[in-house]
Amino acid sequence: MQNQTIPKKTILAIIGAGMMAFCGVLTETSMNVTFPTLMKQFSLSMSVVQWLSTGYLLLVSLTMATSAYIQRRYKIRSIFIFSGVSFIIGSFVCAMAPSFVVLLVGRLIQAIATGYAIPLLFAIILQQIPVARLGVFMGLGGMVVGVAPSLGPTYGGMNTFLFSWREIFWFILPVVAIALLLGAFTIPQKIKTRRDTFDFLGLILLGISFFLIAEGFTEAGNFGWLSIQFWGFLVAGLVVIGLFIYHSLHSDRDLLDLTIFKSPTFVLSIIPYFLIQLMNIGISYLLPNYSQLVFGANSLVAGSAILLGSLIGAIVQPISGRLLDSHGAGYPIRIGSVLIVVAMVLFALFGLHLTIPLIIGFYSIFGLGFGFSFGNVMTNGIQQVPGKLQQDANAAFNTSQQYAGSIGTAIMAAILTSSQQSDSHLSQAVLSARGGDHDFILLAILAVTAVMLILINFQKQAKTSQA
Structure with a gap:
């Protein structure tokens, strides 16, 4: 069963959908590292500029909330093509934006594209991949949507430092075009569409x-x-x-079937998933800005500081998915959640005394924990509901993932902003360091909360399996 052959067309469809989802998620955080530049260019405050991320993630979340209905109503290949074309249009608008408002409009067009692309990736995996190999492929999907946010600051920082923030959108266009062509000719349709009232x-x-x-x-x-x-x-x-x-x-x-939340083990999966993604996007926003505001690092150094941890998380996700297939979900998820706690506690302890090497080291521990836990929490959670509700479970997980990013960005920015305005006698570097330390303490508390919920969940699942 483990060696069951998967058609080449299915693999290509997953690659195409994965590339599209990756591009969408990459742009989520690639702009974070440009905020100091945009604040100067458009003469705006951090609280206004951060809506490029918060607004983007909000609309992605709402779009994802409709994905279960859209997938039942329309063929997934048609949805994918719409997503790809929208992403290309949005990228052109962003790249040529003469003002902040136009840039925000372009980001919102991209958000609609991303909001449909990510659930499609997991829908193809859930519909086409045998259960015995589901962990590996869900791990690959989790790698795309989980690690791309961490790679975003590196990609955005490199472009901003070497060129300008506009190249973030120009350079992504060829990848989106290839993904669009690949998916348009290979994405299968397994489930019949039906007309429901939206x-x-x-x-x-x-x-x-x-x-x-x-x-x-x-x-x-x-x-x-x-x-x-x-x-x-x-x-x-x-x-x-x-x-x-x-x-x-x-x-x-029809929008989202809320009966999925009647399962306690589903709820105890989606809440930690929300918290892990909040920490992931929140710290991906915080660290590049912390490095620039506190250390005076340029955008390239600030974005690159989290590159190693991102790569570790990328490598580990499919490996941890294989562990789920062979040993069950509890083993990799417990390991990952404990490592996340260790990383966040270290950030909190050293919050006022961080250096670039310490950021690289602590974030690498976080990346390792994230790789072990993130995709597997979603896989395990979706398996807690009946097959007929898995589309809704997929939509709920993806919606919570993106909204967690929106809230994470907003909270990190709010704490940072309030600290910067707290004392006019101190330098912005000192105040930003204090705000960053408060952010790290909050993230450590959330990490401990997530691991406690995960342990409770597996206790409940063990009791259910014995009954």
Whole structure:
């Protein structure tokens, strides 16, 4: 069973979808390292410029929330072609943007493309790959969407240092074009499409809640964590989420089947997955900006500081997927989550005394832990629901992954911004170091929370299997 042959056409389809997803995720964080440059060029604050990432991730999240419906309604090859064409258009708009607003519009067009490309990658894997080899291929998929955010700052920093931020979009275009051609001729259609009624109200409620919560964290950076602006947006966002849940449970229209959350082991998988991705995107945003603001490093050095850890995470993901296939999910996920805790605790302990070598070393430990845990948490979580709900589980995981990135960026930026504004008598380098240290402490707390939930989850899964 382990050696079951997979058709070459399926492999090529996965490669095409993987390339498209990789390009989309790469651009998520490639702009983070350009923020100091963009702040000067457009005369804007960090809280405004960071919407290039936060807004992008918000729209990706919303698009992904519709992916289960879209995959049931349209052929996945048609969705893929739409995604590729949208990405190319968005890249052209960004590369030629004369103003920040136009740049943001281009990013949002790219966000729609990415929001459909990533779930398609996992949909092809789940539909076409035998269960006995699912861990390896899901690991490869996790490698694409998990490691590309960490490679983004290196790619963005290199282009900004050697050329300009516009080359970030020009150089990605040929890869997207190749992916589009490859996927258009190879992506199979296994599931019949059907015409369901789309839940527009549910999508609107979800979009409003996502925006309100993200904006709340942005406002915290400007007005403080005890401000009415922060708590007002946060509480309003949570209320609208409650309305979304109530509406979804009482509507016969189709968006996302929330019955997947009736499984405790699914919930105990998706929450740690959310936290791990929040840490991943958050620290991928924080470290390049920390290096520039505190050390005065150029964009190339700042982006390259996390390259080794990214490569380690990339190499480990498919290997850890093979461990899942052969030894079960608990073994690699437990190892990975503990390594993430170790890395985040080290960052917190050395937060005010970091150097580039220490960043490289600590982030390499994080990359190793991320590679062992990230893709496997998703694989294990999707396997906790019936086969007919796996499209919805896939959509839920991908939506949570991207929204986690949006929230992670917003929180890291808010803490950094509030620290920079806290004392006019100290230099921005000192204040940025303090803000970074507070970020690291928060990330360490989240890492401990994630590992506790993971341990509880496997205890529940063990009891379920014995029953």
